[in-house]
Amino acid sequence: MSVDWKPKIVGFACRWCAYAGADLAGTSRMKYPPSIRLVRIPCSCRVDPSFVVRAFQRGADGVLVAGCHPGDCHYTTGNYLTRRRFSLAKRFIQYMGIEPERFRVEWVSAAEGGRFAGLVEEMTEDIRKLGPNRKMRERL
Amino acid sequence: MRQLQKQLRQEAEDAFADGHVEVFIGYQEGFERARPVPVFVRDRESVQEMVLNEFSGVSLSKYLLREAERAQEDASIGIVARGCDGLGIERLLYDQCISREQLYIVGVGCPGVVDPEKAAQLCGEIPVAAEVEKQQVVLQTSSEELTVAKEEVLRDKCLKCDDPTPRIYDALLGEEIQRGPVRQNRFDGVEQLEAVSDDERYEFWVRQFDRCLRCFACRNVCPACSCVTCSLEEEEPQWLKRSTSSSEQFMFHFTRAYHVAGRCVSCGACEEVCPVGVPLMLLNEKLLKDVGELFEEPSPHLPSETEPLGEFSYDDPEGWRGEAGQS
Structure with missing residues (x-):
């Protein structure tokens, strides 16, 4: 592990809730680690589980998929499908050997800036303890 | 027969x-x-x-x-x-x-179908005929006849x-055969693998996938893999590169297995046609097991009008919590 390694987390955030939640954390001047790179998506169900594998391939140390709380989906049912898909995908990725701390699925509403900041902090700390991810990683 | x-x-x-x-x-x-x-x-x-x-x-x-x-x-x-x-x-x-x-x-x-490799090991040569009886199998080689237990010689999937x-x-x-599994727990292999550490499991899959030749036989034989345009073949965006590096093998096997999640009929054809013996059913069975547990499907491998991943219920569990290591 190099001395200056810092965790890199790819976050897929639903534009209607989690992305707005992250925005709120920013405008409220909450502090959280700069380890997360957010990718704005129209709905958490836009995230194909292959995106997660691709992120690990390309050097992510952690992946976060964040969407609206069940019942709050802008498109009514998108996050219910997310829940089914990622219930399987999360277990499956772990079954292939990725540590569970490296990949999380969470519900974050547009009002939960504090929760978003806390989540990033928690994940960053967990991943710092694990060290850089080498699994599924492409050799450059 | x-x-x-x-x-x-x-x-x-x-x-x-x-x-x-x-x-x-x-x-x-x-x-x-x-x-x-x-x-x-x-x-x-x-x-x-x-x-x-x-x-x-x-x-x-x-x-x-x-x-x-x-x-x-x-x-x-x-x-x-x-x-x-x-x-x-x-x-x-x-x-x-x-x-x-x-x-x-x-x-x-x-x-049940006799596995020629298993039979060859028992007989010392590939048998020319076989008869599956109630509890045992009679194998016939060019020179002798051998009676063995079913467990020793039928294909794993059988x-x-x-x-x-x-x-x-x-x-x-013939007659309709009503029969439960010979070996009781179909998820034995999955449970054994679940029990080891994440690192060991990763190493296990690296070793298995290292053998993969990317011949696509597993996908081509699979009755659940029938998309006209396969994401594994698309060039824009190119989800899967042609390289057989470890990283790409994970993408291939993750995608192949996940894309038939909830639709796999557990026929075992993928594993059977694999020329290099990648234990593909260990992947499919993990998904079958989880579909069964999470979405309360008693027989997740039986095809039906609706698919577990094509529907949802309002009180589905969050499968990533609990044992999956997330609070």
């Missing part, structure tokens, strides 16, 4: 005589007696080429896609189906790849089979 082969040829011949069957998918003698290969019989005279024995178990259902594409509109396609192929055919029917009216299914009540007889057929050879 001798008897069944005779019946099969008769069924096929009658079907051709009626004139509505254009092609009959079955098995013919391979290079070795213990390795029959698929055959596409197109006329009445060739029916005698068809064989049906204790070794003829290669999955046939996926060939229906191509034959359906070629067939004349009103002609039907005949196919021999053991229980596993029966489920494969159901899968294709529910996916609307073929229509039931197009098919003439000759079902077989299957007592030892876990819940569905020896197809649920749909137009004619049935």
Whole structure:
């Protein structure tokens, strides 16, 4: 592990809730680690589980998929499908050997800036303890 | 089985005589007696080429896609189906790849198929014939006869089979076989792998995937893998590179298995056709197990009108919590 390694987390955030939640954390001047790179998506169900594998391939140390709380989906049912898909995908990725701390699925509403900041902090700390991810990683 | 082969040829011949069957998918003698290969019989005279024995178990259902594409509109396609192929055919029917009216299914009540590799190890040579009896299997080589337990010589998938007889057929050879699994817990292998550490599991899969030649046989034989455009072949965006690096192998095997999640009929064809023995069913069974647990599907491998990942209920669990290491 190099001395200056810092965790890199790819976050897929639903534009209607989690992305707005992250925005709120920013405008409220909450502090959280700069380890997360957010990718704005129209709905958490836009995230194909292959995106997660691709992120690990390309050097992510952690992946976060964040969407609206069940019942709050802008498109009514998108996050219910997310829940089914990622219930399987999360277990499956772990079954292939990725540590569970490296990949999380969470519900974050547009009002939960504090929760978003806390989540990033928690994940960053967990991943710092694990060290850089080498699994599924492409050799450059 | 001798008897069944005779019946099969008769069924096929009658079907051709009626004139509505254009092609009959079955098995013919391979290079070795213990390795029959698929055959596409197109006329009445060739029916005698068809064989049906204790070794003829290669999955046939996926060939229906191509034959359906070629067939004349009103002609039907005949196919021999053991229980596993029966489920494969159901899968294709529910996916609307073929229509039931197009098919003439000759079902077989299957007592299990003999694995030629296992048999060769027991006999010291590849046997020329076999007979599956109630508890045991009689293997016949060029010089001797050997009686062994079923567990020792049937294919792994047959030892876990819940569905020896197809649920749909137009004619049935032999008797319907009602049978639970010979080996009780079908998820033994998955549970063993779940019990080891994440690092060990990763190393295990690296070793398995290292052998993969990316021949796509697992995908091509799979009755649940019937997309016209496959994400694994697309070039824009290119989800899968052609390289067989460890990283790309994970992408390939993750995607292949996940894309049939909730739709896998557990026929075991992928693992069977794999030339390098990647334990693909260990991936499929993990998904089957989780679909069963999370979405309360008692028999997640049986095809039905709805698919577990095509629907949801308002009180579904969050499968990533608890044991999956997330609070």
